[in-house]
Amino acid sequence: MSVLHDLEQVIISRKSADPESSWTAKLFAKGPQKCAEKFGEEAIEAIIAAAIDDKENLTYEAADVLYHMLVMLAARDIALDDVLSELARRQGLSGIAEKAARTP
Ligand SMILES: N=c1c2ncn([C@@H]3O[C@H](COP(=O)(O)OP(=O)(O)OP(=O)(O)O)[C@@H](O)[C@H]3O)c2ncn1[C@@H]1O[C@H](COP(=O)(O)O)[C@@H](O)[C@H]1O
Numbered sequence: 001m002s003v004l005h006d007l008e009q010v011i012i013s014r015k016s017a018d019p020e021s022s023w024t025a026k027l028f029a030k031g032p033q034k035c036a037e038k039f040g041e042e043a044i045e046a047i048i049a050a051a052i053d054d055k056e057n058l059t060y061e062a063a064d065v066l067y068h069m070l071v072m073l074a075a076r077d078i079a080l081d082d083v084l085s086e087l088a089r090r091q092g093l094s095g096i097a098e099k100a101a102r103t104p
Pocket residue numbers: 007010014021022023024025063064067
């Protein structure tokens with residue numbers, strides 16, 4: 001199992017955990033919209049680190065983004081494997097060709 005799969009399992013287990021003792025449970029308790037909002041905040045922090053070329057902070061913020069993305073997905077009952085399957089489906093298909101196919 002990958003680190004992301006392991007983390008996903010921990011996150012799912014927190015759906016029934018005490019919000020007083022778990023950050024993930026606290027996010028779930030606030031609802032899927034708050035989970036999405038938190039993902040957005042972390043993404044912005046990563047964008048800022050990338051924009052100013054702060055490599056150390058970008059690495060840290062990217063980890064925050066991945067964790068909060070898994071929480072956001074779990075809050076809407078989307079499995080990591082569903083996302084990975086979508087990425088696998090796209091393998092070998094150029095982004096330029098894909099865009100051309102759906103742009104009139
Ligand atoms: N990977 C993470 C992880 N990454 C970030 N965070 C938390 O996300 C929160 C981010 O909140 P804030 O934006 O307020 O924090 P911040 O960005 O540091 O604050 P500012 O810079 O904005 O002031 C912090 O409390 C972090 O500790 C995480 N919390 C949990 N995990 C994983 O989830 C597991 C379960 O955690 P609990 O649910 O807390 O048991 C942990 O063992 C970890 O593996």
